[in-house]
Amino acid sequence: MKHRFALNIAGVLLVSAMVSVALIVGCGENSAPGQQSSDSSSSAGVLPPTATATPPGNEFAIIGQPEPFILEDLELVGLDGWINSDPLAISQLTESGRVVLLDFWTYTCVNCVRTFPYLLAWHDLYADNGLTVIGVHSPEFEFEKLPANVQAAVNRYELEYPIVLDSEKQTWDKYGNHFWPSKYLIDHTGEVVFRHFGEGGYQETEAIIRERLKASGSDLAAVAWSDVDALDRSGGAHTVTRELYGGYANSYLSDGLYAGQDAYYESPDARVNYVDDGTRRHGQYFLDGQWINSETSIISGQGSGDEFAHLVFEFFATAVNAVLGRTTPGRNLIVELDGHPLTPDEAGSDITWNDNGNTVLVIEETRLYQLVELPEFGKHELKLKTNSEGLAIYTVTFGVNEFGP
Numbered sequence: 229m230k231h232r233f234a235l236n237i238a239g240v241l242l243v244s245a246m247v248s249v250a251l252i253v254g255c256g257e258n259s260a261p262g263q264q265s266s267d268s269s270s271s272a273g274v275l276p277p278t279a280t281a282t283p284p285g286n287e288f289a290i291i292g293q294p295e296p297f298i299l300e301d302l303e304l305v306g307l308d309g310w311i312n313s314d315p316l317a318i319s320q321l322t323e324s325g326r327v328v329l330l331d332f333w334t335y336t337c338v339n340c341v342r343t344f345p346y347l348l349a350w351h352d353l354y355a356d357n358g359l360t361v362i363g364v365h366s367p368e369f370e371f372e373k374l375p376a377n378v379q380a381a382v383n384r385y386e387l388e389y390p391i392v393l394d395s396e397k398q399t400w401d402k403y404g405n406h407f408w409p410s411k412y413l414i415d416h417t418g419e420v421v422f423r424h425f426g427e428g429g430y431q432e433t434e435a436i437i438r439e440r441l442k443a444s445g446s447d448l449a450a451v452a453w454s455d456v457d458a459l460d461r462s463g464g465a466h467t468v469t470r471e472l473y474g475g476y477a478n479s480y481l482s483d484g485l486y487a488g489q490d491a492y493y494e495s496p497d498a499r500v501n502y503v504d505d506g507t508r509r510h511g512q513y514f515l516d517g518q519w520i521n522s523e524t525s526i527i528s529g530q531g532s533g534d535e536f537a538h539l540v541f542e543f544f545a546t547a548v549n550a551v552l553g554r555t556t557p558g559r560n561l562i563v564e565l566d567g568h569p570l571t572p573d574e575a576g577s578d579i580t581w582n583d584n585g586n587t588v589l590v591i592e593e594t595r596l597y598q599l600v601e602l603p604e605f606g607k608h609e610l611k612l613k614t615n616s617e618g619l620a621i622y623t624v625t626f627g628v629n630e631f632g633p
Contacts, residue, residue, distance in 0.1 A: 306398025
């Protein structure tokens with residue numbers, strides 16, 4: 229589950245010592261969601277979030293819950309368009325007796341991607357029985373605001389339910405949302421009766437969907453429950469590496485410090501020639517060659533034939549995914565696991581092999597790419613190498629399931 233931070237980096241000056249000091253006091257401790265308040269009286273129960281690949285603090289942390297949900301006007305606001313549907317109004321849907329499931333998501337969020345099979349199954353099973361699933365696309369990055377990029381993601385993941393573009397996050401803010409993904413169930417009375425943040429809780433969520441559909445008058449006696457292959461945790465998966473951010477907007481935070489070298493923190497938007505001396509610390513990445521630390525990504529700064537820059541990190545997981553982009557078309561990334569090319573049993577779905585036997589990722593668009601999918605959980609080192617200028621690495625995320633991203 230991804231947590232939306234309030235960022236304020238104006239006037240930040242970090243000295244080299246902060247890297248080691250912060251590692252002593254602890255990395256990756258995200259704040260719990262803030263409390264909500266309002267003058268109206270509707271309320272809803274909350275199912276506690278399930279541990280995911282990008283949890284606050286650690287994979288077993290319990291997130292403090294906001295107060296019961298209170299919001300009088302549930303209409304979606306500040307919208308930039310609809311995909312798979314004409315515009316819909318919450319009040320018209322509920323007044324006609326329908327139950328509405330809002331899913332706040334963004335297309336580079338791997339936690340959101342893992343929930344798609346369940347959302348699609350619920351849409352298929354219950355759309356004709358009174359349920360309307362609406363995906364509220366609230367972007368994390370600027371490039372996710374482009375309608376064409378969202379449409380491409382909808383096509384890639386074969387999402388068939390209505391999608392609304394909340395590009396400026398006005399609906400996100402109105403609902404006081406903090407996480408991707410988040411689900412809000414609105415019943416036929418026009419009240420939010422249930423919320424869930426993050427992955428998991430699928431059976432509980434479907435049970436409440438069915439309960440509210442029956443309460444609205446739907447007969448589900450002949451409608452079977454959904455049958456989705458469960459994403460079971462890999463055996464021995466006792467931990468998982470935190471999400472790594474390339475940009476200084478997150479690295480400059482005290483609970484960030486994702487880059488492991490002091491030079492990264494000396495100045496923002498700086499073109500720096502890094503030297504990887506072999507130092508490794510879990511939860512950080514290390515650079516070699518020329519890189520530019522931008523606000524939201526780390527960007528390769530050299531493109532000189534046989535000379536490669538690299539980003540490397542240790543991780544505990546079964547799967548590695550990355551949000552990658554490029555400033556010019558066709559940037560290439562060579563991926564090495566523990567010093568060797570990936571085997572077919574280790575490679576993620578976006579990996580290919582070149583004539584030299586290297587495992588290669590060709591970056592044609594800015595999106596989430598699946599790099600590694602291992603048969604067993606373990607500790608490994610992943611190196612991302614490029615001789616292409618303008619390759620942008622936004623985030624790297626990790627999974628601990630038996631299959632999938």
